[in-house]
Amino acid sequence: MPRLNVIKRKTFHYKWSRHHKPALYVRPGDKVTFEVNEVMSWMITKESTAEDLTKLDPEKFYPLAGPVYVEGAKPGDALVVDIQNVKAADWGWSAILPGLGVLTDFDRPFLWKWNLANGRYASFTKGIKVPMRPFCGVHGVAPPEDGYFEVMPPGKHGGNMDVRHLVAGSRVKLPVWVDGALFSTADVHASQGDGEVCVTAIECPGEVTLRFDLEKNAKIRSPHYWIRGDSRPRRGYYGTTGIAPDLMEATRLSVRNMIDRLQKEYDLSPEEAYILCSVAADLRIHEVVDKPNWVVGTTISMDLFPRGGSR
Amino acid sequence: MPRLNVIKRKTFHYKWSRHHKPALYVRPGDKVTFEVNEVMSWMITKESTAEDLTKLDPEKFYPLAGPVYVEGAKPGDALVVDIQNVKAADWGWSAILPGLGVLTDFDRPFLWKWNLANGRYASFTKGIKVPMRPFCGVHGVAPPEDGYFEVMPPGKHGGNMDVRHLVAGSRVKLPVWVDGALFSTADVHASQGDGEVCVTAIECPGEVTLRFDLEKNAKIRSPHYWIRGDSRPRRGYYGTTGIAPDLMEATRLSVRNMIDRLQKEYDLSPEEAYILCSVAADLRIHEVVDKPNWVVGTTISMDLFPRGGSR
Numbered sequence: 087m088p089r090l091n092v093i094k095r096k097t098f099h100y101k102w103s104r105h106h107k108p109a110l111y112v113r114p115g116d117k118v119t120f121e122v123n124e125v126m127s128w129m130i131t132k133e134s135t136a137e138d139l140t141k142l143d144p145e146k147f148y149p150l151a152g153p154v155y156v157e158g159a160k161p162g163d164a165l166v167v168d169i170q171n172v173k174a175a176d177w178g179w180s181a182i183l184p185g186l187g188v189l190t191d192f193d194r195p196f197l198w199k200w201n202l203a204n205g206r207y208a209s210f211t212k213g214i215k216v217p218m219r220p221f222c223g224v225h226g227v228a229p230p231e232d233g234y235f236e237v238m239p240p241g242k243h244g245g246n247m248d249v250r251h252l253v254a255g256s257r258v259k260l261p262v263w264v265d266g267a268l269f270s271t272a273d274v275h276a277s278q279g280d281g282e283v284c285v286t287a288i289e290c291p292g293e294v295t296l297r298f299d300l301e302k303n304a305k306i307r308s309p310h311y312w313i314r315g316d317s318r319p320r321r322g323y324y325g326t327t328g329i330a331p332d333l334m335e336a337t338r339l340s341v342r343n344m345i346d347r348l349q350k351e352y353d354l355s356p357e358e359a360y361i362l363c364s365v366a367a368d369l370r371i372h373e374v375v376d377k378p379n380w381v382v383g384t385t386i387s388m389d390l391f392p393r394g395g396s397r
Numbered sequence: 398m399p400r401l402n403v404i405k406r407k408t409f410h411y412k413w414s415r416h417h418k419p420a421l422y423v424r425p426g427d428k429v430t431f432e433v434n435e436v437m438s439w440m441i442t443k444e445s446t447a448e449d450l451t452k453l454d455p456e457k458f459y460p461l462a463g464p465v466y467v468e469g470a471k472p473g474d475a476l477v478v479d480i481q482n483v484k485a486a487d488w489g490w491s492a493i494l495p496g497l498g499v500l501t502d503f504d505r506p507f508l509w510k511w512n513l514a515n516g517r518y519a520s521f522t523k524g525i526k527v528p529m530r531p532f533c534g535v536h537g538v539a540p541p542e543d544g545y546f547e548v549m550p551p552g553k554h555g556g557n558m559d560v561r562h563l564v565a566g567s568r569v570k571l572p573v574w575v576d577g578a579l580f581s582t583a584d585v586h587a588s589q590g591d592g593e594v595c596v597t598a599i600e601c602p603g604e605v606t607l608r609f610d611l612e613k614n615a616k617i618r619s620p621h622y623w624i625r626g627d628s629r630p631r632r633g634y635y636g637t638t639g640i641a642p643d644l645m646e647a648t649r650l651s652v653r654n655m656i657d658r659l660q661k662e663y664d665l666s667p668e669e670a671y672i673l674c675s676v677a678a679d680l681r682i683h684e685v686v687d688k689p690n691w692v693v694g695t696t697i698s699m700d701l702f703p704r705g706g707s708r
Contacts (some may be wrong), residue, residue, distance in 0.1 A: 333644035
């Protein structure tokens with residue numbers, strides 16, 4: 087019979103490594119509930135101010151819940167992780183952290199704190215409501231190399247992928263690199279857009295329940311997933327394009343154009359608009375073949391806004 | 398009262414230019430039906446073979462239906478184009494054209510011809526059915542510069558944007574650069590995924606009805622749009638990731654991983670899998686901030702496949 091296990095909040099580690107001692111041993115079919123710490127190890131709380139963002143200790147970013155040793159997992163297998171439940175806490179935060187984020191000209195720290203108590207949506211300024219679709223930004227396994235690796239960049243071990251579609255009911259498959267896989271999770275997001283453009287989603291502590299299985303000898307080269315996709319918004323999406331010979335430049339232009347639009351149409355400040363893009367707007371690559379210019383779109387559901395807005 | 402006008406099949410031009418004589422003058426509020434030629438000026442027909450792909454004359458790519466002069470349109474305005482109807486012909490084609498497409502190692506021309514007669518879906522190999530969602534790859538206006546400009550690259554004039562979401566019921570707004578805007582359209586696609594990764598969608602002749610309006614002094618810097626978004630597929634999406642420090646490289650890895658998946662799971666040839674990605678799989682930028690690695694996802698609706706497939 088499958089076992090339900092709990093990784094308590096006090097059980098976490100920093101950095102990815104094959105050298106971490108497992109916190110728990112499970113068998114394929116087992117479920118684990120992870121109590122997930124605040125992504126900055128509680129350096130940010132309900133009481134924090136923008137000034138506190140300048141005093142963060144990067145050594146304490148990304149406390150990882152785990153690692154879990156999955157019996158029978160061997161290099162070449164895929165670790166199949168079914169996301170059964172994701173709970174966000176009753177508060178969260180988003181921030182602009184100068185030096186991070188896709189746009190480089192936001193040079194002042196900015197903090198927005200969200201009340202998540204109603205469990206369905208997070209209220210922003212100007213009557214804007216962001217639906218809660220909680221998921222974990224981080225699902226990863228130990229990389230094969232010796233040493234201790236930063237969590238910020240995702241990689242062939244998965245990790246900080248920020249795939250916003252990995253909500254309850256979805257599945258992610260991670261390539262296994264070491265015996266037992268050594269899986270950990272972190273970084274609950276109450277909501278995020280594809281791209282996470284300002285570098286933060288709605289960051290919050292939380293709790294996630296996962297079921298583990300193995301696909302033997304799957305030989306996948308990077309993470310795969312199965313997702314349900316979004317419901318169609320009642321009032322559609324507004325989109326802005328960025329067109330340029332470099333995908334990053336096209337991305338920046340398209341986000342910049344959306345920020346302009348949100349400022350004009352909904353009277354947001356540039357900082358508010360940037361945060362809203364990060365937590366609720368999606369980046370799509372519309373075309374990457376019409377040489378030499380590519381088209382990236384930034385889209386946002388119009389259901390977020392208290393009035394229809396103009397199309 | 399708004400007028401309904403027709404741009405007949407024989408009325409087309411090559412290249413974007415402010416020097417083209419208008420084919421039609423309309424007022425804001427007017428509708429125009431465009432008979433849209435085959436994108437290679439009928440060099441590809443129902444009878445074509447892969448060998449014919451090596452004999453194409455690039456001077457005859459992208460016959461543009463138009464241009465339409467919209468009275469009152471001035472530089473700084475946005476031309477608002479409501480897409481009222483898009484009809485695909487009863488046949489179409491997709492091809493791998495070596496030297497084009499996001500993957501560079503497909504070096505043999507490959508042609509797939511589609512029967513679109515039922516109007517709802519296009520049948521592929523192995524029982525795969527691609528739903529028809531016709532739109533025009535090209536909606537554009539004359540650029541401000543003197544001269545004649547290739548249609549392949551999109552730009553600040555819109556043009557060959559290949560935004561697959563511009564189906565009937567949606568809206569695109571183009572920045573106006575010259576008096577009257579000089580709008581043209583082309584390149585009907587019966588279906589396409591975000592990215593159009595192999596460089597062709599389901600290419601077909603067709604007919605499109607558009608309604609024009611102006612947003613005076615809108616001062617948009619690149620095209621905007623309003624779209625309804627996709628219905629949620631019954632069986633969800635399968636996705637593969639590409640993780641790399643460059644968005645183009647991440648895109649290529651993610652498409653490559655999807656091709657591998659389609660080969661293994663559905664027994665497609667690499668060429669068939671590449672074509673299927675181009676006409677039905679979507680590129681999303683999941684994160685572009687977790688330095689130094691970005692995550693691009695290629696997702697495909699599982700409703701296309703005759704059986705569930707494994708998740």
